[in-house]
Amino acid sequence: MSFKQRNQYSYFFLLPAGMIFFIFFLLPAISSFFFSLTRWNLTDWTFIGLENFKMFFAEDSLSIGFKNTFIYAFLTCGLKVVFGLGLAVYLCSAIRTRNFLRAVVFFPNLISTIAVGITFSSLMHPTRGVINTMLSTIGITGPDWLGNVKIALLSVIAVDLWKGVGVATVIFIAGIMSISTQYYEALEIDGGGSWAKFLHITLPLSRPAINSVIILALIGGLRTFDLIWSMTKGGPGFTTDLLSSIIYKQYSSGFFGLSTAGNVILFLMVSAIAFPIYKILNSREVDL
Amino acid sequence: MISKPKRLISEILGILVAAIVFGIPFYFVILNASKNQQEASLMNISSPEKFLLLQNIQEVLSADKGIVLTAFKNSILITLFSLIVLVLACSMAGFVSQRRTDKATPVINFLILAGLIIPPAIVPTIWLLMSLGIFKTMFSMVMIEAALTMSFSTLLYKGFTATIPREIDEAATVDGAGPFRLFFQIIFPLLKPTTATIIVLSSVNIFNDFVNPLYFFPGAKNATIQLTLYNFMSKYHSSWNLLFADVLIITIPPLILFIFFNRQIISGMAAGAIKG
Numbered sequence: 145m146s147f148k149q150r151n152q153y154s155y156f157f158l159l160p161a162g163m164i165f166f167i168f169f170l171l172p173a174i175s176s177f178f179f180s181l182t183r184w185n186l187t188d189w190t191f192i193g194l195e196n197f198k199m200f201f202a203e204d205s206l207s208i209g210f211k212n213t214f215i216y217a218f219l220t221c222g223l224k225v226v227f228g229l230g231l232a233v234y235l236c237s238a239i240r241t242r243n244f245l246r247a248v249v250f251f252p253n254l255i256s257t258i259a260v261g262i263t264f265s266s267l268m269h270p271t272r273g274v275i276n277t278m279l280s281t282i283g284i285t286g287p288d289w290l291g292n293v294k295i296a297l298l299s300v301i302a303v304d305l306w307k308g309v310g311v312a313t314v315i316f317i318a319g320i321m322s323i324s325t326q327y328y329e330a331l332e333i334d335g336g337g338s339w340a341k342f343l344h345i346t347l348p349l350s351r352p353a354i355n356s357v358i359i360l361a362l363i364g365g366l367r368t369f370d371l372i373w374s375m376t377k378g379g380p381g382f383t384t385d386l387l388s389s390i391i392y393k394q395y396s397s398g399f400f401g402l403s404t405a406g407n408v409i410l411f412l413m414v415s416a417i418a419f420p421i422y423k424i425l426n427s428r429e430v431d432l
Numbered sequence: 433m434i435s436k437p438k439r440l441i442s443e444i445l446g447i448l449v450a451a452i453v454f455g456i457p458f459y460f461v462i463l464n465a466s467k468n469q470q471e472a473s474l475m476n477i478s479s480p481e482k483f484l485l486l487q488n489i490q491e492v493l494s495a496d497k498g499i500v501l502t503a504f505k506n507s508i509l510i511t512l513f514s515l516i517v518l519v520l521a522c523s524m525a526g527f528v529s530q531r532r533t534d535k536a537t538p539v540i541n542f543l544i545l546a547g548l549i550i551p552p553a554i555v556p557t558i559w560l561l562m563s564l565g566i567f568k569t570m571f572s573m574v575m576i577e578a579a580l581t582m583s584f585s586t587l588l589y590k591g592f593t594a595t596i597p598r599e600i601d602e603a604a605t606v607d608g609a610g611p612f613r614l615f616f617q618i619i620f621p622l623l624k625p626t627t628a629t630i631i632v633l634s635s636v637n638i639f640n641d642f643v644n645p646l647y648f649f650p651g652a653k654n655a656t657i658q659l660t661l662y663n664f665m666s667k668y669h670s671s672w673n674l675l676f677a678d679v680l681i682i683t684i685p686p687l688i689l690f691i692f693f694n695r696q697i698i699s700g701m702a703a704g705a706i707k708g
Contacts, residue, residue: 151611152531152601152605152610152611152614153527153528153531153532153611154528154611155528155532155536156611157524157525157527157528157611157615158524158525158528158529158540160517160520160521160524160525161521161522161524161525161582161586162525164517164521164575164578164579164582165543165547165579165582165583167560167575167579168557168560168572168575168576168578168579168580169547169552169579169580169582170543171556171560172552172553172556172557172559172560173550173552173553173556175553175556175559175560176553176555176556179555179556179559184555186555186558186559186562234442234446237442238439239439239442239443239446240439240443241443241446241447245446245447245450246698247690247694248450248454249450249454250697250698251454251687251690252454254636254640254686254687254689254690254697255640255683255686256640256642256657256658256661256682256683256686257640257642258642258658258661258662258665259661259679259682259683262661262665262675262676262679263457263460263461263676263679264457266460266464266475266672267456267457267460267475269475272474272475272476273475274456274460274475274476274477277476306453306454311701314698314701314702315701315702317702318699318702363548363549366551367551369643370642370643374642374662374665388551388643391554392554392646392647395554395555395647400555403554403555404553404554404555404556407551407553407554407555407556408553410551411550411551411553414549414550414551415549415550418549419545419549422545422549
């Protein structure tokens with residue numbers, strides 16, 4: 145087989161993909177480690193050691209991106225798991241509207257994030273917005289969703305959930321559908337109710353789907369940029385800045401070295417979170 | 433099984449919640465895209481005095497010497513070329529990397545995983561494109577979109593290749609097919625379901641991409657559809673009707689795709705995630 149393998153499965157086939165991947169992704173990623181240690185104007189660089197990183201952690205307006213990116217990624221991830229699973233169980237029940245509702249829940253995922261951001265910034269307008277107008281009809285004074293420093297990040301997280309929960313739901317539905325009905329029948333004979341079914345069958349057997357959702361949502365959340373940028377631009381002040389929006393801000397003010405340092409921090413942060421989680425979750429899947 | 437009245441309550445409740453959570457935003461966009469500037473600035477969901485949707489769309493399309501149409505053309509071209517590169521390069525890579533197991537296998541697997549996880553390095557990429565003299569060109573934009581979607585597509589092709597029996601390869605080899613004929617005449621047609629999934633999913637993602645064109649495709653004549661919408665945000669900050677008309681226009685292509693390929697999109701997304 146090995147002789148034939150070398151002939152019929154030539155590594156030449158990997159060349160086009162490999163070359164594009166190397167030049168346009170890998171090479172910049174590797175060189176970012178060097179450029180993060182420089183002051184840089186794209187043509188000339190001065191080596192300044194760890195200055196950029198020191199600055200990143202010393203300045204409040206930069207280090208806040210760290211905290212916010214954490215909050216954003218873990219909160220969107222957790223909410224997508226909880227809401228996605230709940231919706232999936234509902235959309236797998238014997239209701240006649242389920243195909244229609246599945247499509248409705250999924251569709252926001254196909255709309256451009258900028259369009260979603262624009263729409264919700266208008267809906268969340270503090271005085272005229274539809275959300276607060278509706279709240280006021282039932283006697284609640286709605287807050288300034290995007291202008292209040294305490295809740296602005298949470299408002300964007302809620303919109304992220306609105307847009308992204310469909311993907312989680314679809315993955316959970318695929319997971320739930322692959323569970324054999326025999327398990328449920330067996331539990332029914334033993335007298336288990338629907339809560340027992342969820343707890344003892346659906347939840348443990350959806351494990352692979354849950355793992356996928358956790359990984360996808362975490363990676364997506366850590367790297368997210370367009371939603372926060374179209375809704376708050378990191379404001380008010382810099383209270384909702386994420387690492388990605390700081391990278392953009394430093395880039396557009398011409399601090400290329402600092403921007404690249406931010407990029408490296410994001411790179412390390414995503415790797416430090418995603419690779420171990422990927423390993424842990426995948427090893428558990430084998431035990432199942 | 434659930435009893436009938438209980439089921440009906442559950443159905444009605446579902447529709448009601450969906451109407452509020454998902455229906456109102458869409459209704460709101462369509463309604464406000466049909467108003468005049470003054471009415472739209474009120475941001476409410478009362479009906480417009482005069483239905484101006486077509487006039488508003490016309491005004492958006494003619495703004496800035498038809499920048500929206502240029503942007504449409506650019507976005508469609510970028511999407512199309514990226515798809516061609518993706519399908520060709522990734523099907524070849526996915527096939528061979530699934531069939532061969534040797535010392536390179538763990539390296540390839542690691543690179544695929546790295547491509548899925550690691551965020552792209554922005555400024556170094558710009559620096560590289562400038563050194564190569566291809567910054568702000570459609571070619572570089574296509575290559576970047578392809579490079580960033582490559583891991584996911586290769587993974588899908590790899591997964592699907594595993595379901596094609598090796599006996600087919602062997603039979604073709606015995607009949608005298610070389611590596612290229614084996615792949616392009618025998619294997620590639622068999623990969624069609626995955627190709628369809630990748631085309632549908634990636635076209636939506638690349639068409640909707642905002643971050644990469646923002647960094648790598650700047651400049652007035654290089655507009656893409658998402659960049660134009662973003663620029664309209666500051667330009668039309670007081671004309672919400674035009675802004676929503678633009679939102680509506682750019683939602684049409686994914687909507688059409690979704691109506692026709694609803695099943696493929698949903699099952700493709702689930703399959704990709706679970707294999708990934």
